Amino acid sequence: MKFIRYDIHQYDFAGIIKDWFNTECLSKLHVGNNYQVFSRQQDQSTHWHKQYYTNFRKDPRFSELYRDFLEYVIKPQYGEVIICQKIPTFRIHLPNNIAVGEWHRDREYRDKEWAAQVKELNYYLPFTQTNPQNTIWAERKENQMDYQPILASYGECVEWDASNLKHGNKANSSDSTRVSVDFRVIPQSRYVDSNQTTINTSMTFSLGGYYMKI
Numbered sequence: 001m002k003f004i005r006y007d008i009h010q011y012d013f014a015g016i017i018k019d020w021f022n023t024e025c026l027s028k029l030h031v032g033n034n035y036q037v038f039s040r041q042q043d044q045s046t047h048w049h050k051q052y053y054t055n056f057r058k059d060p061r062f063s064e065l066y067r068d069f070l071e072y073v074i075k076p077q078y079g080e081v082i083i084c085q086k087i088p089t090f091r092i093h094l095p096n097n098i099a100v101g102e103w104h105r106d107r108e109y110r111d112k113e114w115a116a117q118v119k120e121l122n123y124y125l126p127f128t129q130t131n132p133q134n135t136i137w138a139e140r141k142e143n144q145m146d147y148q149p150i151l152a153s154y155g156e157c158v159e160w161d162a163s164n165l166k167h168g169n170k171a172n173s174s175d176s177t178r179v180s181v182d183f184r185v186i187p188q189s190r191y192v193d194s195n196q197t198t199i200n201t202s203m204t205f206s207l208g209g210y211y212m213k214i
Helices: 013-021 047-058 060-077 112-118
Strands: 002-005 082-085 089-093 121-126 156-160 178-187 211-213
Touching: 002 060, 013 047, 013 060, 013 178, 047 060, 047 089, 060 082, 060 156
Parallel strands: none
Antiparallel strands: 002 156, 082 178, 082 211, 089 178, 121 156, 121 178
């Protein structure tokens, strides 16, 4: 697991999200809103998710900043062309709720032979302060169930192996909402297309589908 620090003034993702959601404080989005505890099928169904994905396609500010971030912050970690998730996945972890509906390894949603070949890495990008109640909990070693919270602040991007390390989240017993995105990266030297599709959007794990080249 690696923590990559970046300049939030240069890459002010949270500022754009605040504008889209018409709020001054992302960590208090839950005030005046109430959702039942999410299942896996529901964890991408809030009105904030809909606003995020609609605005991502309509307002180029976030997508342009994301591409720049991939080019100048993430790509140098590899030293070669990278294949990246085209639209980062939006997460919101409300008090008394969860952000992801089940504990899992990302490879469980992909062809296992393909996942073992490409060795996809995950990047966790929180836009609010995390705490042990509102963040991802993940194994430190595969199959050891030695779960620990991934604690990061706005201005930190966490690189980790979500493909192989089982992870999930606990009910958020704090009074702070966590807002974040996550995305996946494969170096071009290991990349191959896959015909398998994503569980939520039915896009293929291929260039021009789920992925783009940077």
